[in-house]
Amino acid sequence: MSGVIFDLDGTLIDSAPDIHRCAALMLADEGLDPLTLPQIRSFIGNGAPVLVRRVMAAVALPDDPALHARLLARFLEHYETAVTLTRLYDGVAACLEDLAAAGRPVGLCTNKPIGPTRAVLAHFGLAQHFPTVIGGDSLPQRKPDPAPLLACLREMGCGKAVFVGDSEVDAECAARAGMDFALFTEGYRKAPVDTLPHAFAFSHHGELEGWLREYTFIS
Template identity: 60%
Template sequence: MSAHPSPEAPAIVFDLDGTLVDSAPDICAVANAVLAGEGAAPLTLAEARGYVGSGADMFVRRMRAARGLPDAEHDRLLAAFLDRYEGAVEHSALYPGVLDALALLTARGHALGVCTNKPIGPTRTVLAHFGLAHRFAAVLGGDSLAVRKPDPAPLLAVFAELGAPGGLYVGDSEVDAETADRAGVPFLLFTEGYRKAPVETLTHAAAFAHFDRLAPLVEARASRSA
């Protein structure tokens, strides 16, 4: 499915975990199920949040390192993690205002997409679970291409599928900020996700703490560009 946004309604691409969805509780639960099978201590929710953002492979590497599990077990533990991760939605929640913001942006003619490092299977499961799949004309996961964020290729591929040369990227993390910068698109920073660094250290065009502020920010930028 493709779309052709107008300059007055630029395409908008979103990160998923930590941006639209607080999924860390489910990711933590999946990790702890795997760790329990190894006789290892569970992760705290804070640890799990800190490991999110660079894809499942890196999450498991960080999890292993934190619990002293050997490198030789990586592939087996990653497979066990992914097997449980596919349907992990029980403890996830949309951030406040997400549904209304997406509906408003759609009504105003913005083509919407998702670019995440979450594997595409769990990505589609989460979008379907929250009734969001129909909002997005293009969705790429961390295993959709040979590279993942902060390489700009996945983000640029989503814009291309939306029929747009560029637009706006909305995310919550250092990885998202670097991705947008390398892709040459303005970055809107959601400050309530899984960011580790101070807001002022991340390159961004604007920041917001609640999704009721997103549409006004987008409209303001479109007005300046008109």
């Protein structure tokens, strides 16, 4: 049976408030004021190192590797267990239960570091649904490089899978991996839906399992 690989932030969870808080704490350590939640939300998607670099640019800090490394370490200290402001999108838990009942293989491929990923899955009681998890620091490459997505597929042991994500990064990653893409429209996407290649677009996770039952994979 064909599998399903999910992105995490912006697809299964709205973690932007926690990420915003972690970035604010990082900036406070430097005596700097926080950025707004919409600013931080717009920085999400390419992993923590890129997010910290974007924050640095937004507050006019120099693009210095040593400074970036120090700020990233501080951000990750706060981020490791940041779950209290994060919420599941509507229908996620039921969707995962439906996929399990159908016997469909499920994996997770995210640019979120593996530590915070496992912390948030445990917090919401979702870890049992994801025997295969690839985080942003599991490999040298991060999405949109296809390597993490292809590694997840190999570990799942199924020949085909659809990738479910919310962003330009996810759409590009799926295309580069030669994988079908389902687009969750309520996440952190910036571009219009019709500009991103996708086999299916949905706004509630209750729509996903039914679509998978009917969909013929093209890849």
